[in-house]
Amino acid sequence: MSESCLLLPPTMNQSTVWCWSNLPNELLDLISQNLTNYVDYVRLRAVCPTWRSNLPKKPNHLVTQLPWLLLPHYDNNTICETHCSFFNLADNKTYRLELPEVLGDGMICWGSPHGWLVIMKQEGPLLSLLNPLTREEIQLPSLFFFPETSLREDLAGVVIPWDSIGYLGKSKIVKALLFGNPCESDYVVIVIMTGGPCSLAFFQVGAVAWTLFMDTYKMCFLDVVFFKGQFYAVDYAAHVYICHLGASPTVVKVADPAETYVDAEPETKYLVESVNELLLVYRYEVHNWATISDSTYYFTVHKLQLSESRWSLVDDLKEQVLFLGRNCSFSLSAGSYPCCRGNSVYYTDEHRDPIDIPSLFKVSCNCLRGYDLGVFSLYDGDVERPPSYPLPSPCSIKCIVPPPVWVTLAP
Template identity: 30%
Template sequence: MAEDYGADWSQIPPDLLASIAKNLQIYGDYIRLRSVCVNWRSWLPPSPPHRLPCQLPWLLLPPLPPTATFHCNPRRLRHQGSSRSFYDLLNGKVNSLTLPEGSYPRRICGSSHGWLVLVGDTPEIFCQNPLTGTKVFLSPLSTLPCVVSFSFSNVGREYSIRDPMSGEIYAVDLRQMRDFSVRKVILSHSPTNGCPFIALGIISSNLTATSELVFCKSGEDCWKSVPGLGLGSGFYTEDVIYCEPEGQFYAVNKVGDVAVFNLSSDSPVIIRTVDTIQGDLPYLVKSGRELLLVSRCLGAEANIVAYCEVYETIGFDVYRFRELGDGRAYWDNLTVLG
C-alpha cells in the first residue's frame, strides 16, 4: 500500500491562494506566505495587493563600525556594508536585510509607509522598499526652488543656492547637500503599484540656519515651495507628518506652532496655524485619530576629547492636540498613554 503524504499544498489553485492572502492583516505574514514554496512566491506579487492596516514599524539600527577582522577580509567588509539591521517591535527580533543603497555614501533622510527615502552625493533622490528592493525616483535635488544652478564640473561648489531669508547666493558641495541641506522627506501615500503620492521635504539653509518646506507630486519633474509657509512669516519647520483620512499635512516649529495644509490641488491653502508650547525637539506622531507631539528634552556636557559639547536625550514629554474652534488649539500634556 502506497504511503499517503497528504495534500500537495504547492498546487493549491492560485485564485484560492490570492483569497487567503487578502485576509492577512500583518505584512510579515504575507512575506512568510510567499516564502512557503516557489509556486506561491511566483503567484503572489511582492507587495500585498490589498491595503493593510497600520503596522508596527521596524526600527532601523545604525550600522556597526568595521572591526579589525572585517578590515582583514574585504569580502566580509563589503557584505557588512550592504546589510542593515532592523528591530521588529512585534516579535522582538533583529532582522538583517541586504540594502546596499542604504549604506555610505548614501544617507537615509526619511521613511514612510514602509519605504525609505535615500539621498547620495549626486542630485539623485529616491524611495526604496527595503523588503522588495523596488525603487521610485523623486525629482532631482537640482530642481529645488533654492537651487540657482548645478554643475558637476564645479568641484567642491557643485550647487549654487539662494538663501530664502537673505536672498544671498552661496555655494554648497555634494556632501553638504546630502548631509545637511536635506533634513527630512516624507510621503503622503505608499508608491506601491504606481499609486500617486506627494513627497514633502524639509530643506535647510547652511547660511542662515533656517528651513523651508518643499514638495513634489509623483510624475512631476521639479520641487516647489509650499505656498503660505515662507520664512518671512517666521515659520521654522521642525517636523512634518501626513494624516489620513483628513488628507492633510501637519508641520510644527520649534515652539510647537502647527500649520495644517492641503497639497491635493495646484494651489495649496494654509488651513490653520496654532501658537502653542515650547520644546527642545518636537516630533509629530499620529496615534489612532489623535495627533500627538513628542517633545525631546536634551542635556549637554563638554567632551574634552573632541573639544565640543555633546548632547544626549534626558527625557520626553508627550502632548495631545486639542482644537478649540475659531482657529485656536492647545497641546494637552499627557502623563499616561492609552
Template identity: 30%
Template sequence: MANWSELPEEIIDLVAKRLPPYPNEFAQFSCVCKSWNSVLKKQNSNIIRCAPWLMLARSKNDKQFKKGSIRSFYCHSTKRLFNYYLPQAKRTRCWGTPYGWLLTFDLDRNIHLLHPLSRVQISLPSQTTFEHQWKGPCTPEVYCQTFVTRFALASNPSIHESGQCPLVMAIYGDICRLAVASPGDKAWTSVECSTSNYEDIIFFNGHFYAISCDGILRIIEVNTRQPKAKDFASPPDNIYVCSTFYLVEFSGDLCMVERAFKGIDADTPSYDYHNETTYFVVHKFDFYSKTWTEVEDLGDHALFLGNNTSFAVSTSDYPEFRGNCIYFTDDHADFYEKKFCDMGIYDIKHDMVESFYFDDHQLSKFSRPVFFMPTL
C-alpha cells in the same frame, strides 16, 4: 539549489501557504527575493500591514556588510534581528513612513521613494533642485547627513496604480525651510513663508501642517502656483522652547509631542558629551478653539518618533508593543562621533525612559535607525 530565487513558483506558493498567519512572517518571507515577494502578493490581494520594524545601519564587523548592500532590521513581533539584501539603500540615509515605504538620499544627491520589501523605487527631484542651496564646498556625506531633516507623504504610494503619485513635503537647508515635489517633477518647489526653522511636518485631514522650533503650528497651502505657509495656532502653554517637536495623528486627532533632552558629560573616555532624552509631553489640538490640551494617557496606543513620519499604533492590534508608551530613535543634529545613541521607550505613566541597544548596528553617522511599517 544555490539560488533561492530560481525555485519554481509552485514550490514557493506551497511554502508560503504553510506560513503562520501573522503579517510579520509574511513580510520576512517576502524579503528573500523579488520572486518570493511576487508570490505573496498574488496570494494576498490586499496590502498587509505589519507591526513597525526598526531599520538599522549596516554592521561594521561583517565583510559582506562593507559592500553596503545589506541592512539589518529588528522585528518586535519575533524579537529577531535579521539581515536583508537591499542594494537600493546602499550608501543612503533613510527616513521611515507608516506606508511601508522609505525616503532615501544617496551620495549622488538623488532622492527616491523606496519600497524595501519589493525593492521598487520611485524617483523624486534631486537635492540639487532645491531652491536654497548651501554656500561653499560640502562633501556628499554631509549633504546626506544634514541637508534634509524630514519628509512627509500626502498618501500611500502603493495605492496609486494609475500613475498619480503622492505629493511629498521636505524640511531642508541650513534654516529648515519647506519644499514640495511629486515624482515626475523637475525640481522641488519652495514654500513661501515669513519664517523658517521647522521641526516636523504631517499630512492630516487633507492638509499639510508644519510645526516650528518655537511650537507655532502652520497650515501649508499647496494647491496654488506658489505654496504658502500660514500661521494656524499658537504653541501650547508651558512648552520648553529647547525641546524637539513632532506632529502625529493619534485616534483621529492631531497631536504635538514635545521631546525634552539634556546634555550629558560622560564619565568614561569612550563616551563624550551627548544629548539624552529625559521626557515627552503629548498635546492634542482642538480645531474649534485652536488650542492645545495635554494628553496624560495614550491608552492602548504607542507612538513612534524619530527619523520617520511620526505614527501611532494600537497595542490591541499589535500586542508586542506597550500601550501608553513612546518609541523613539536618535534624530539629534549631531554626527554620532561617540558611542552613544539616544534611542529607547518612554513610559508616560511612570515617566521613565528605557534605552535599547543593538551594538554597532545602530551607531552610524551616515545611516541612522528608522521606524517604518512594512507592507508587501
C-alpha cells in the same frame, strides 16, 4: 521533484509522498487568513512556486503591520557595507537584508509607514524613494533645480541651476517625509530645509520639479504631518501651521505653542495624527558634553482643540502607540499587537547633524550618535532601552550610520 514535497511516516508498509502544490486552494487561503505577521506570510508564499503564484504578493487580510527598526548590520562590531539589519517588534527578531543603497559616506535615509524609505545622497542633493523589500527605487528630481517663478518675473517657468544663485546653494535638508504609498496612490514628498531661501519644499507625483514655500524664509520647521486632508507643520518654537500646497504654496499659523514641562524646554517637537486627533509631542533631552550627545528623558503629549486653537495636555493615550524619530510620525493601536505597549512612545535618535556624519568616521573622539532610542511610558514616565535592539557596542562604534529609523515594510 520540481515542487516541495513532504515524506509522511510509513503506513501499512508503504510511504506516502504529499506535494505541497496539491493542497486545495480553499485550505491554503484558510491558512493564510490565520497569519497575522507579514514575515510568516512571506514564508508561506516561499514554500513552493504554486503557493507563491496562488497567494497574492500583498496580503489583503493583514492589519497594518508594526514598523521595523532599520539600522546597519554589524559583524564583530564592524559595519557591513552591503547589508542592513531590520529589528521586527512583532517577533523580537532581527533580519538581515541586502540594502547597499542606504549605506556609505554621505548617505542619509528617513523612514515612513508606507513601505518606502526616502534616501538622499548629500552630493547633489539627490533624493529617491526606496522599497527595502523589493529594492525598487524611484528617482526624484534633483533639488538643485527649481522652476524659477518667484525670484525673477522674467524667468517664470524656466528651470535654472540652484547653485547659480548663491544663497540657494547654502540650503541643508534636515528631514524628508513621504506621504502615501508610491505603489498604490498619489504621493507627496516634503523636505524641511535650513540655510536657504525657504524652509519647506514639496514634490508631487507627476511634477517635473520641486516647489518652494517662499513665505517660509527665516522659519525653522521640525516636522510635518497629514491630518484630515491638510498638511500641518510645527516650527522650532512650537507654532503650528497649515501648509497649502499649490503653484504658490503658503503656510498659515493655526495654533500657538503648548505649555512646556515644568521649566524645561523641549529640544524636539513632533506632530502626529492619532485616532482622528492632531497631537503635538514635546521631546525633552539632556546633553552629555563628554560624548557630545543627547539622552531623552521625558515626553509630553498635547491635543489640539482646533476650533479654539488651543492645546490640552494628554496624560493617557489608552492603547495608542506613537512612533517618533527620523520618519513620518505615526501612531498605531497596541490592541492588535500584544508585543507592543499601549500608552507609550517608541522613539529613535534624531541625529541632528547629518552633514557632519562622514567626518565622525575619520576623527578620533568621544562623540556618540544614534544611541538615543527607546520606549517612553506615559503611565509612569519611565524610559526603557530594550536590550533586544541589535545595537553595536559604543566602545567600538561611536556613530551609527545610517541612524536607526522606523519603517513599515510592504511589498
